[in-house]
Every structure is written in C-alpha cells, then in structure tokens.
Amino acid sequence: MNLRESTRHFHERNVSMANSDVTPSPQTCGEALVTLLETYGVQYVFGIPGVHTVELYRGLAHSSIRHVTPRHEQGAGFMADGYARVTGKPGVCFIITGPGMTNIATAMAQAYADSIPMLVISSVNARSQLGHGDGRLHELPSQREVFDGLAAFSHTVLNAAELPHVLARAFAVFESARPRPVHIEIPLDVIVSPMKAMKASPAVRPAKPAAHPAALALAVDLLADACRPLILAGGGAAHAAPELRELADRLQAPVALTINAKGLLPRGAPLLIGSTQSLPPTRAMIREADVVLAVGTELGETDYDVMFDGGFAIDGQLIRIDIDAQQAMRNARPDVAIVGDARDALSALSTRLHERPVRPASPDWGAARVALARDAVMAACDAAAHSQQRLIDTIIGALPDAVIAGDSTSPVYAGNFLHDAPAPRAWFNSSTGYGTLGYGLPAAIGAKLAAPDRPVVCLTGDGGLQFTLPELASAVEARVPVIVLLWNNFGYGEIRKYMDQRAITPVGVDIYTPDFMALARAFGCEAARADDPQTLDLALRQAIAREIPTVIEVREADWFARVPS
Incomplete structure (x- = not known):
C-alpha cells in the first residue's frame, strides 16, 4: 500500500468510526492510542519523535491532536505542565525510551511536587529484551522502576488489550484523586501489535470523593x-x-x-x-x-x-x-x-x-x-522588592488578564510574596515544590497553547533562560506568541548573594552572559530593551499585537537605578 492509499484507508476508517461506537480492526496499538487520547479530549501532544516512538505517530497526522516539538524532552514536560496549570487538564507527552525519559525526569518531578496532571507515554524495549542488560539502544535496567517514584503510577503495557484500561486508570487519577504525573510505557513490539475492536468512547470517569x-x-x-x-x-x-x-x-x-x-x-x-x-x-x-x-x-x-x-x-x-x-x-x-x-x-x-x-x-x-x-x-520589604513589584504591576497594568509563568528568579520571588493575581491559574512558577531552573519559557509556551486568547508572559532570569533557551525556536515554529520578560543580572545573582551572606567567596555564579537580543532575533523573535516602567509598558503593548514571540530584556542594575522603590 503506497502513501496515498494509506491516507485514504485511514480517512475511510475514521469516517466509519464517526458512525459507530466500535473501532474497526485491524489497528495497531500505537494507532489505537491516538484514537483513545482523542476520546479523552486531548488537544496537544508534546514530544520529539525518535526511532523508538515513530509508531506512536502513525495516526497522529490525521487526528484532531496537534503535535508540538520542543528542542529537549525537559521542555516537553514543562510545556505539558504549563498547559495543565492553566486548564486543569493533563498535558500529554510522547517520549522515547531511555535518554528521552531521563531528560523529562526533572519536569515530572516538578509536576509531582506541585500536584500537576501529566501523562507521559513512552516506548520501551521489546518484551523479550526487558531486564537483560544487553546494551541495546536506549536501554535502562528497569525504566518503569526509575520513574515509578516520579509518578502516581508507572505501568508497562504488556499486551495491546491492556491499553484502554491503563488509560482509564490514568484519567481517574487526573480527575478523581490527587493529580500527578502518570507514566505509561509500551514495548516496541506491543506498539505495532494489532489492537482488537474497542469502544471508541472514553471510560466512565469516577467522581471525586465526597467529604464524610x-x-x-x-x-x-x-x-x-x-x-x-x-x-x-x-x-x-x-x-x-x-x-x-x-x-x-x-x-x-x-x-x-x-x-x-x-x-x-x-x-x-x-x-x-x-x-x-x-x-x-x-x-x-x-x-x-x-x-x-x-x-x-x-x-x-x-x-x-x-x-x-x-x-x-x-x-x-x-x-x-x-x-x-x-x-x-x-x-x-x-x-x-x-x-x-x-x-x-x-x-x-x-x-x-x-x-x-x-x-x-x-x-x-x-x-x-x-x-x-x-x-x-509592606513596611518590612526592602527597596529591591518594592522595585520588582513595580515590574509586575507594570505587566498587569498593560496586560490585565495576563498569565505569568515564572522561573526561579528574583522578581518571581518578590511576586510570590507581594503580587495578588487577578484570577486563579494566572500566576505560577518553579520556585515552589521541586524548585527547578529553566521552567519558565517552555511552561509559558504550554500556557499560551492552553489560553490562546490571553497574553502569556514568561518571567525569567538570564541564568534560568539559558537552561531552555532553544525553546524560543519551538515557540516560533508552533506560532506561539509568548512574551519573555528577561530579568538580567548577569549571572546567578540570588546564589551570589546567598554565598556573600555566608562569607563564602563566590565561585561559579558569575557566568558568561550572551547577547540575548541578538539571540532572540536569530531564533526568529522580536527583541526589545526596557529599563523603566514607561518603556516596559510600551514594549508589552507592542508585543501583544505580534504573532511571534517577543523577548524584552530588563537589566537589573538599570531598573533599580530608575525605579528605586
């Protein structure tokens, strides 16, 4: 069967599904997964295709699900996290065996710590190869055991017929229990195995428990x-x-x-x-x-x-x-x-x-x-905190309904204390719970996909942004016009202060800082500098009118000089 015939065959099968509650056979487990995710209302999948996951993509192009490609699997997890925080629905990732899973581990840990729903579906080596330690491509001694501690549960699908039941368990966790990541791994031979006829409707989801x-x-x-x-x-x-x-x-x-x-x-x-x-x-x-x-x-x-x-x-x-x-x-x-x-x-x-x-x-x-x-x-706050509050107030003044996704950076810490968000799910960051760096940009991308009609601002520092800077390309490619507000103190400023307070000679915190404006433009973004509230207000209002991401750099020393309190 050539490509054109395959496309026609898939289209005819989908038309038939629309008129029946039963999925025609044969369908591979990988194709059935996409169909099942559609029935659960999944809109986006975040992932980087690899040789061990291509069979998960067989039906994806002709589905209603949009695929977003990050530049690193950690970015995939943070995008899914940002999407979930805005919608309350699980973000979904397709991740390759081995290195793809170890790359997403930090994002899963952040979501686990903050009780964020996330569905991570990965491949794993064929059933006959599991646990042998033969040094096969992407092999871990036990991938499921590695990630069991970062998930509500981690499950290996040993035959295709299990898949609908495992997905039902996952969505029961997301909707009726404490929401946390769920990891489902599918062996390579199971992904391509035929799926028997199945109902093309989601399982009944249990209600949340009621108080006694x-x-x-x-x-x-x-x-x-x-x-x-x-x-x-x-x-x-x-x-x-x-x-x-x-x-x-x-x-x-x-x-x-x-x-x-x-x-x-x-x-x-x-x-x-x-x-x-x-x-x-x-x-x-x-x-x-x-x-x-x-x-x-x-x-x-x-x-x-x-x-x-x-x-x-x-x-x-x-x-x-x-x-x-x-x-x-x-x-x-x-x-x-x-x-x-x-x-x-x-x-x-x-x-x-x-x-x-x-x-x-x-x-x-x-x-x-x-x-x-x-x-x-307010009386006990220092001048720096008041100055950074002005930064956040300027964002809200220009963009009243903005979602602000933050990284671990000084203005976010000040905002955690002093900012009162205008609505739920409009302020979140990685300084709580697991406390990772590099979260803000990919999380903002996920948030913007979740709320395309609202402004989404990534509030990040120069150190944190360098963890996931290539995700600017992902945002441009996915046509996601996030606003990246970069607080630049030319290094790991908070850790430098922490070392100074403990009479430790600073080491490793004064890092090389690139030209972020040039990098932003190289990635296909707009770029601007803003070192006072008036300039920032104008830059934000201009950014919201664009269809591509905008990076707005605020240099800490200049902002503090112009906004002392």
Missing part, C-alpha cells in the same frame, strides 16, 4: 464557635474559588493563599492576606487564630517556610481538607480531617453553617486584622 458527614459536622462545630477563624488555601482548591470566597465571607475569616492558589480571592479583597505565610506579620496572625481551616494545601516548606527557619506554627485547632488522606496527616496533624474534593467540602461547610448560628468574629479580626498584617509586610 461526620467530619463535616465536627468542622462546622469548630468554625461556628470560632472567634478568630482563618483559612489557608492551596492549589488543591484552585477550582473552588466561589466556594472559598463564600465561606470566608460567612465566617469573616482572613485567607492566606499558597503560590499555586493565587487569585482564589480577587485583588483588593478585604479578607485577602496574600501569600506571606513565611513572613513574621502573617505568621503572628496565623498563631492568633483559634481555628485554622487548611484546604488543598500541603502546609509545605516552599509556601510556609521559605526562610528555612522553622518559624511557622499553628496554635489553634486545625481542620484540614485534602483529597489525599495521607497528605492530610503530613506536616501538621489536624484536629479534624476531611478527605474529599475541596469544592464539595467547602460548599458543604457553607450550607451547614447557613443552617445554624455562627458566633461573630472578634471585632479586631477579619478585614481589620488583615489590613494591619499587610501594612506590616
């Missing part, structure tokens, strides 16, 4: 009698903004948000503390609370103790809502544990509190106490 009535009743008793209630909300509540706001208003409870929960309360909300749980004014307020409700948050170090001083504490009674029963017991033991979906649990608490008397909050609590804490935080 007894636990809800205990929580309601504590909250109704509280004089100084307070809420700590995390990324696990990102889909529950209306329910969180209603409960906070009913209780007049101040709300502190983790980095991945920014935007759950709108900017300027009187009860919004912000994301300053690691700073003394907010920590003091949390210790004053007599009842703390923690919903969808690990209570982990990168949101509550980024100074690494062990100073975060909850003195009042603690209620925890988490979809993960084990996580509900980590870091701080609760007085009441509610295992279930955040939206369901918050809604149930509001309903029950509406049906019974609630003690009014203390008159010096609520919005009045929040205002004091926020004022104290």
Whole structure:
C-alpha cells in the first residue's frame, strides 16, 4: 500500500468510526492510542519523535491532536505542565525510551511536587529484551522502576488489550484523586501489535470523593464557635474559588493563599492576606487564630517556610481538607480531617453553617486584622522588592488578564510574596515544590497553547533562560506568541548573594552572559530593551499585537537605578 492509499484507508476508517461506537480492526496499538487520547479530549501532544516512538505517530497526522516539538524532552514536560496549570487538564507527552525519559525526569518531578496532571507515554524495549542488560539502544535496567517514584503510577503495557484500561486508570487519577504525573510505557513490539475492536468512547470517569458527614459536622462545630477563624488555601482548591470566597465571607475569616492558589480571592479583597505565610506579620496572625481551616494545601516548606527557619506554627485547632488522606496527616496533624474534593467540602461547610448560628468574629479580626498584617509586610520589604513589584504591576497594568509563568528568579520571588493575581491559574512558577531552573519559557509556551486568547508572559532570569533557551525556536515554529520578560543580572545573582551572606567567596555564579537580543532575533523573535516602567509598558503593548514571540530584556542594575522603590 503506497502513501496515498494509506491516507485514504485511514480517512475511510475514521469516517466509519464517526458512525459507530466500535473501532474497526485491524489497528495497531500505537494507532489505537491516538484514537483513545482523542476520546479523552486531548488537544496537544508534546514530544520529539525518535526511532523508538515513530509508531506512536502513525495516526497522529490525521487526528484532531496537534503535535508540538520542543528542542529537549525537559521542555516537553514543562510545556505539558504549563498547559495543565492553566486548564486543569493533563498535558500529554510522547517520549522515547531511555535518554528521552531521563531528560523529562526533572519536569515530572516538578509536576509531582506541585500536584500537576501529566501523562507521559513512552516506548520501551521489546518484551523479550526487558531486564537483560544487553546494551541495546536506549536501554535502562528497569525504566518503569526509575520513574515509578516520579509518578502516581508507572505501568508497562504488556499486551495491546491492556491499553484502554491503563488509560482509564490514568484519567481517574487526573480527575478523581490527587493529580500527578502518570507514566505509561509500551514495548516496541506491543506498539505495532494489532489492537482488537474497542469502544471508541472514553471510560466512565469516577467522581471525586465526597467529604464524610461526620467530619463535616465536627468542622462546622469548630468554625461556628470560632472567634478568630482563618483559612489557608492551596492549589488543591484552585477550582473552588466561589466556594472559598463564600465561606470566608460567612465566617469573616482572613485567607492566606499558597503560590499555586493565587487569585482564589480577587485583588483588593478585604479578607485577602496574600501569600506571606513565611513572613513574621502573617505568621503572628496565623498563631492568633483559634481555628485554622487548611484546604488543598500541603502546609509545605516552599509556601510556609521559605526562610528555612522553622518559624511557622499553628496554635489553634486545625481542620484540614485534602483529597489525599495521607497528605492530610503530613506536616501538621489536624484536629479534624476531611478527605474529599475541596469544592464539595467547602460548599458543604457553607450550607451547614447557613443552617445554624455562627458566633461573630472578634471585632479586631477579619478585614481589620488583615489590613494591619499587610501594612506590616509592606513596611518590612526592602527597596529591591518594592522595585520588582513595580515590574509586575507594570505587566498587569498593560496586560490585565495576563498569565505569568515564572522561573526561579528574583522578581518571581518578590511576586510570590507581594503580587495578588487577578484570577486563579494566572500566576505560577518553579520556585515552589521541586524548585527547578529553566521552567519558565517552555511552561509559558504550554500556557499560551492552553489560553490562546490571553497574553502569556514568561518571567525569567538570564541564568534560568539559558537552561531552555532553544525553546524560543519551538515557540516560533508552533506560532506561539509568548512574551519573555528577561530579568538580567548577569549571572546567578540570588546564589551570589546567598554565598556573600555566608562569607563564602563566590565561585561559579558569575557566568558568561550572551547577547540575548541578538539571540532572540536569530531564533526568529522580536527583541526589545526596557529599563523603566514607561518603556516596559510600551514594549508589552507592542508585543501583544505580534504573532511571534517577543523577548524584552530588563537589566537589573538599570531598573533599580530608575525605579528605586
């Protein structure tokens, strides 16, 4: 069969599928995978084709799924991560055996740490070759075991008939449990094996677990009698903004948000503390609370103790809502544990509190106490933090509905404390959880694919950008007009300061810095310099009108000289 006949045959098969719930046979396992992903609503696949994955691509060109080619598998994972953070749906990757998988490992670890849904489908050597150590191409001693610790589960498909069931398990994790990466590997001989007739519709997806009535009743008793209630909300509540706001208003409870929960309360909300749980004014307020409700948050170090001083504490009674029963017991033991979906649990608490008397909050609590804490935080910030806040405020002023995907860089750290996002899923970065570098650019590409009608800004440093700089070519090729806002301090500035503070002679931090403007143009992007708010505002407004990526360089020393506070 020649290429033209193959295309016609595939088209005829798809037409037949549209009129039937059963996929005609024969179809290879690789082709069936593409069909199944379509039924689950997958829009994009991120990957670099290789000799061990080409059979996964056999049906892809004629499907509804768009393929995006990064320049490194780590970029594929970060793109999938950015897509997932904006949509709440899993980003999907096709990855080759061995080096492709070890390349994507960092991205999987970041997604695992931040509870981000990601489906990584890889090849693996043929079944008869597994575990022999014969030195075959891309061979690992046990690829599945390597990645089992970076995923909700890692599974080897030993026959084609397993594939629909394993995918059903994966999407059950994404939608009904704590979302994390899932790794499915398919041996080379299984990818090309025939698939028996299968239903061309997705498996029924289980509902999220509901909170237990007894636990809800205990929580309601504590909250109704509280004089100084307070809420700590995390990324696990990102889909529950209306329910969180209603409960906070009913209780007049101040709300502190983790980095991945920014935007759950709108900017300027009187009860919004912000994301300053690691700073003394907010920590003091949390210790004053007599009842703390923690919903969808690990209570982990990168949101509550980024100074690494062990100073975060909850003195009042603690209620925890988490979809993960084990996580509900980590870091701080609760007085009441509610295992279930955040939206369901918050809604149930509001309903029950509406049906019974609630003690009014203390008159010096609520919005009045929040205002004091926020004022104290702002007064304690140094000039650099205020200056970098101006940078972020300029972005939002020019692009009010922007999604900002950040790397581990100084302005992102300042924004984690001081920026209040206008909506959920509009501010995220890699400085939390696993804390990798090189995340911002590819994550912004994934975010822009997820939200093509919104501006997407990558906020990155010169060190971090050099980790994944070639992904500028991916953005140009995929026609993704992201805006890269490059904070250039000519080296690893934060680590340099860290070494200076510890009286360590700086070594390895003053790295060679290339001409980013020339590089951006060489990759096919537009490029501009902006060292003050007015110039940056203009550059952002010009960038949003373009159909290609724009790199805007801001040099730290020049910005600080022009924007001292």
